[in-house]
Amino acid sequence: MIRRLFALLGPEHRGELRRLLGWLVAAAALQGVAFVLLVPILRALLGDDPDSVWPWVIALAGVTLGYGVAHQIGLLASANAGAGLSRTVHHRIGTKVAALPLGWFSADRTAAVNQLATRDVMDVMGVFAHLLRPLLTGFVTPAVVVALMYAFDWRLALAATLTIPVLAVVYRWASRLSRAADVASDEAQVSAGARILEFARAQRVLRVFGRGPAGSAARMLDDALVRQREAGYRQLSRAVPGLIGFAVAVQAAFTVLIVVGTDLALGGSLDAPTLLALLVLAARFVEPLTEAAVLGTEVQKADRAVARIEHLLAVPQLPEPAAPRHPTSTTIEFDSVVFSYPPALVHPPAPVEGSPADVEAGRRVLSGVSARLPAGTTTALVGPSGAGKTTVTRLIARFFDVDSGAVRIGGVDVRQIATDELMSLVSVVFQHVYLFEGTIEDNIRVGRPDATDADVRAAARLARVEEIADRLPDGWNTRVGEGGSTLSGGERQRVSIARAILKNAPIVLLDEATSALDPENEQAVTEALSALRAGRTVLVIAHRLGTVTQADQILVLDQGVIAEAGTHAQLIGAGGRYAAFWKRRRAAAGWRIAPVGVTPDPTATLARLPRASTP
Numbered sequence: 001m002i003r004r005l006f007a008l009l010g011p012e013h014r015g016e017l018r019r020l021l022g023w024l025v026a027a028a029a030l031q032g033v034a035f036v037l038l039v040p041i042l043r044a045l046l047g048d049d050p051d052s053v054w055p056w057v058i059a060l061a062g063v064t065l066g067y068g069v070a071h072q073i074g075l076l077a078s079a080n081a082g083a084g085l086s087r088t089v090h091h092r093i094g095t096k097v098a099a100l101p102l103g104w105f106s107a108d109r110t111a112a113v114n115q116l117a118t119r120d121v122m123d124v125m126g127v128f129a130h131l132l133r134p135l136l137t138g139f140v141t142p143a144v145v146v147a148l149m150y151a152f153d154w155r156l157a158l159a160a161t162l163t164i165p166v167l168a169v170v171y172r173w174a175s176r177l178s179r180a181a182d183v184a185s186d187e188a189q190v191s192a193g194a195r196i197l198e199f200a201r202a203q204r205v206l207r208v209f210g211r212g213p214a215g216s217a218a219r220m221l222d223d224a225l226v227r228q229r230e231a232g233y234r235q236l237s238r239a240v241p242g243l244i245g246f247a248v249a250v251q252a253a254f255t256v257l258i259v260v261g262t263d264l265a266l267g268g269s270l271d272a273p274t275l276l277a278l279l280v281l282a283a284r285f286v287e288p289l290t291e292a293a294v295l296g297t298e299v300q301k302a303d304r305a306v307a308r309i310e311h312l313l314a315v316p317q318l319p320e321p322a323a324p325r326h327p328t329s330t331t332i333e334f335d336s337v338v339f340s341y342p343p344a345l346v347h348p349p350a351p352v353e354g355s356p357a358d359v360e361a362g363r364r365v366l367s368g369v370s371a372r373l374p375a376g377t378t379t380a381l382v383g384p385s386g387a388g389k390t391t392v393t394r395l396i397a398r399f400f401d402v403d404s405g406a407v408r409i410g411g412v413d414v415r416q417i418a419t420d421e422l423m424s425l426v427s428v429v430f431q432h433v434y435l436f437e438g439t440i441e442d443n444i445r446v447g448r449p450d451a452t453d454a455d456v457r458a459a460a461r462l463a464r465v466e467e468i469a470d471r472l473p474d475g476w477n478t479r480v481g482e483g484g485s486t487l488s489g490g491e492r493q494r495v496s497i498a499r500a501i502l503k504n505a506p507i508v509l510l511d512e513a514t515s516a517l518d519p520e521n522e523q524a525v526t527e528a529l530s531a532l533r534a535g536r537t538v539l540v541i542a543h544r545l546g547t548v549t550q551a552d553q554i555l556v557l558d559q560g561v562i563a564e565a566g567t568h569a570q571l572i573g574a575g576g577r578y579a580a581f582w583k584r585r586r587a588a589a590g591w592r593i594a595p596v597g598v599t600p601d602p603t604a605t606l607a608r609l610p611r612a613s614t615p
């Protein structure tokens, strides 16, 4: 594991870690020497010439002093290394997360990163801060004791040497016994933690729907807690025999040494003081071993944490172009694009995956999409639910790379554009807006952190956020709560539109909210979107009537291809799928749809148009 830790932490920590290991090994070895010096001291005290003890006492004092110094330096170095290394691992995880393809971030994976950055890093840090010293003492001190024992009596020393492989075998058996139960207990703990979080977050829904006796989330939480408790019991019941077994083996080894020593003394080849002294030494020989054995579970936990961090760091990143090209316009082209989500994303494995197997092909979502979105125009994307509309927007922002074909901006394949430049070209307004804990202003400023206050206010005014701030108790300084929980859906969307306006990227990818908004919010969002679209190349996953009819072109995505393309009037005239959707919606009770050519009522919505089943 030490070797893997060295690899994980990189060459910049190698010198520091080697020094730390050096001090810890020196302290453990000096402790062994101090133990061994008890033999001549006891022999002298119990023998005929007690005065001969002084040179040994002085030697013991010197060794003890050396041990004290090495031990203290080792302790300090361990604490420093633990803190410094946790910074490095956090940094490496942070850098990796910032470089991962955006498509990697599913809810499960985000939770896994949370676990990595908190619990797992603590476990790895614990190796340096708490585990390394007792572990090294557990192995180095007994080894030194046995080696020096040969200087006093080779037969007893040989007996001690022979016990070591037996103890090692028992130790391995004990570790293996508890390993499976440890992993199960770990998983049960993570799952219970996730359920508790979910339970707390979903209280509003649960209070309305989830309190029934059967199948409710409360029962899922109960089940997770029961599983956790059972896994804990199982872990304990599997670990205890191993721990007892090892303790028995250690005592048996000690007994063997007593029997051999007594036999030698009775045979007259070992004097009584030496026997006594060697038995005291034998007792000290087994002590660190027992301590190290108790740490086995902790070591395995840290080992699993290291493995999970290694997995994350091994997730392949989307390659950066060696010679980036700069698009000269914002025309977007899809050229025979074929795309499937990697299977590991379809069924995200717990807790973190990222092996090369992840990139094998999964179910095909786009099977030859070709389209052109001219610069400065608005394109509405419609199609049945699950047709791949969101996927199309993700490919423009390069959340994933296409399997074949190409997505181009200004004639340049997005794979040839440096990620920073691509990100500066594109703003994405998601349907489900995430707001950070902070003020409305903080949340808008995410769009361009170096923007002036005046710029932020101007963006807020265009997106009709100003009036939200005016209404709130602390105005602009009102905190919106994690996820923007204190704002309505429409208000959150206006804040996210203000963000995009502030960012001022020339391409806007927009997923309209499907949920119905009250007329006032609807009007405000519509106006905010008009401000956002002005002069930009826009691709909108359209759910509202106004958006679809006013678009420069409409693309109907169905069965993995663009089934139809044209303006509203052209597509209605063509009498194809779009016209069929349209007619169905007209016929649907409760929908208010303006006739073609008439300015639509902004409150009318096509919210379910793209989600209808294929005709």
Ligand SMILES: Nc1ncnc2c1ncn2[C@@H]1O[C@H](COP(=O)(O)OP(=O)(O)OP(=O)(O)O)[C@@H](O)[C@H]1O
Pocket: 103, 106, 341, 342, 345, 346, 365, 383, 384, 385, 386, 387, 388, 389, 390, 391, 392, 610, 611
């Ligand atoms: N991250 C993902 N991992 C795996 N499969 C995904 C992922 N996102 C979407 N899919 C699958 O890809 C297909 C297309 O999904 P997409 O979200 O692009 O459709 P959509 O047309 O936007 O649907 P909707 O209108 O319901 O939002 C669906 O079958 C969906 O299950």
